[in-house]
Each structure stands twice: as structure tokens, then as C-alpha cells.
Amino acid sequence: MEEKLNFERFLFGDGNVIVIDDVEFCVDRIIKLPKIRPHQLEKAVGLSVDYCKLADFRRKILDKIYECPVLIYLLFKKGVYVFGDIEPFLRSDNSYILSFYFRKEIKDFESFIERKCKPEQFDKSYFQNSRDIDTLVENGYLPSSIEYCLKYDVIDDLVIFNSLNQTAKWSPFEWSEKPEYLDMLSFTGFFWLNQVFQAFVNERIRDQ
Numbered sequence: 001m002e003e004k005l006n007f008e009r010f011l012f013g014d015g016n017v018i019v020i021d022d023v024e025f026c027v028d029r030i031i032k033l034p035k036i037r038p039h040q041l042e043k044a045v046g047l048s049v050d051y052c053k054l055a056d057f058r059r060k061i062l063d064k065i066y067e068c069p070v071l072i073y074l075l076f077k078k079g080v081y082v083f084g085d086i087e088p089f090l091r092s093d094n095s096y097i098l099s100f101y102f103r104k105e106i107k108d109f110e111s112f113i114e115r116k117c118k119p120e121q122f123d124k125s126y127f128q129n130s131r132d133i134d135t136l137v138e139n140g141y142l143p144s145s146i147e148y149c150l151k152y153d154v155i156d157d158l159v160i161f162n163s164l165n166q167t168a169k170w171s172p173f174e175w176s177e178k179p180e181y182l183d184m185l186s187f188t189g190f191f192w193l194n195q196v197f198q199a200f201v202n203e204r205i206r207d208q
Contacts, residue, residue, distance in 0.1 A: 011043065019050070026051060027060045031068040035174070036191070038140070038151055045074045052080045065089050066098060070137065070173075073101040093117050097172045101137050119172045140174030147171065150188045 004025060006018050011029055020026065030051075033044040048071060052058040062085060065072045075081055083105050090099055090106065096116040103109045132142060141148040147168050149157045168187040170178050181187065 011040075011047070023051075023054065023057045023060060027057060027064065031061065031064045031071060034068060034071055039153075041070070041074075044071055045078070048075055049078060049080060066094075069098045069101050070140075073137070076102075096122075100133060100173075103133075120178070122172060123169070136171065136173040141169075141171050145169065146184075147174075147187065150184070151191060 003018070003020050004022070007020050007026070008029065010018050011033060030044050030048055034041045048061060052061070052075065058080070061075075062072065062081065065086070066089070072081065072086070076083070076086060083102070086102060086105075089095060090102065094117055096113065096118050099106060099109075099113055099116060103113070106112050135142055139148065139152075141151060143154075146158070146161050146166075148154065149161075150168075151174075166184060168182040168184055170182060181190070
């Protein structure tokens with residue numbers, strides 16, 4: 001238990017690097033990091049690169065490709081996976097969002113993506129230009145959006161919004177399924193509560 005707490009402290013907080021042998025636990029925690037703590041995506045990638053030296057971890061995290069495509073895409077860019085590893089997942093009818101991460105590697109992408117099933121309530125307004133797509137792939141939301149500001153703690157930019165009394169815009173590049181809560185208070189609370197929880201974990205470890 002203490003070993004797992006120390007792993008969580010490193011992953012979500014400011015602890016020292018620790019490697020543990022529980023592959024299932026590591027995969028479960030690492031794929032959650034980019035969504036819970038988006039600022040620490042780089043840490044998740046670095047740790048995954050190290051763990052991917054283990055065949056079991058490399059296989060299990062690839063099985064989570066639909067849950068955390070941005071992590072798998074960055075591991076692909078670092079040479080951990082080759083396109084042949086990804087291609088079978090792209091053949092799925094439900095790989096619409098995943099396909100955008102690998103659109104530069106897919107031949108005749110426009111025809112390829114037209115054959116895919118779009119997510120329910122998919123909003124085409126996200127796709128104004130190719131730069132928007134690149135930003136969505138990397139960040140989940142466009143920088144000009146209130147969702148992006150709340151997710152990445154861009155406090156200074158929040159002043160341009162007159163009211164938080166609105167519904168958060170669902171981005172399929174952030175959530176594989178539309179979450180039940182999209183009111184601004186719950187949306188903000190998701191990221192804030194995870195930071196509070198991690199502060200509690202860190203305090204608990206320091207007290208031991």
C-alpha cells in the first residue's frame with residue numbers, strides 16, 4: 001500500500017521517481033493522469049516510455065488506446081509504437097476521434113474518416129482549420145474557450161467571460177463519452193477536487 005501511495009505521489013504530485021511491479025495499477029493510474037492533471041502529460045509520457053520496456057505494460061496500455069489516445073499518440077511519436085501497432089485499432093468503426101490523431105499517417109484521410117461513425121452529438125464547429133485540429137489533439141479544447149481556461153488554470157483569461165452560468169462544451173477529444181456533468185461548477189470541480197485529493201495524499205505520506 002505504501003509503495004502505491006508513493007507512486008501516486010510521484011505521478012500526481014512532487015514525489016521522487018518510483019518504479020513498482022504492479023502493471024495493472026500503473027496502467028490504470030497513468031492513463032488517468034492526462035485527463036485529471038493535464039499539465040503533467042509530459043510526466044505520464046516519460047514514465048510510460050520507461051514502463052513500455054516491459055512487454056506486459058506495453059501491451060496493456062495500448063489496449064487503452066480509446067481511453068487515452070493522446071498518450072498513445074505521443075508514445076508513437078517517440079518510437080515506442082510503430083504505425084502497424086496502431087492500424088488494427090483504426091479499422092474499428094468507432095475510431096473516429098482516434099483517427100484524427102493519426103491523420104498524417106493515414107493515406108487519403110478524408111475518404112477514410114468519412115466512413116467512420118461520428119460520436120453522438122458531435123459538433124463540427126471544432127474543425128475550423130487544421131490548426132484547430134492540432135490544438136484539439138494536444139489539449140482537448142481550444143485555447144480561446146472557457147473550458148480550456150478552467151482545465152489549465154488560465155485565470156487571467158477568465159475575465160473575458162461575462163458569466164460562468166452556462167454549460168461546458170463537450171469535446172470528444174477530452175472525453176471518450178459525453179460526461180453526465182457539464183455545468184461549469186461541476187466541470188471546474190472535477191479538476192480542482194483532484195488537486196485537493198492529491199494534496200491530501202502528499203500530506204498523508206509526509207506524516208508517515
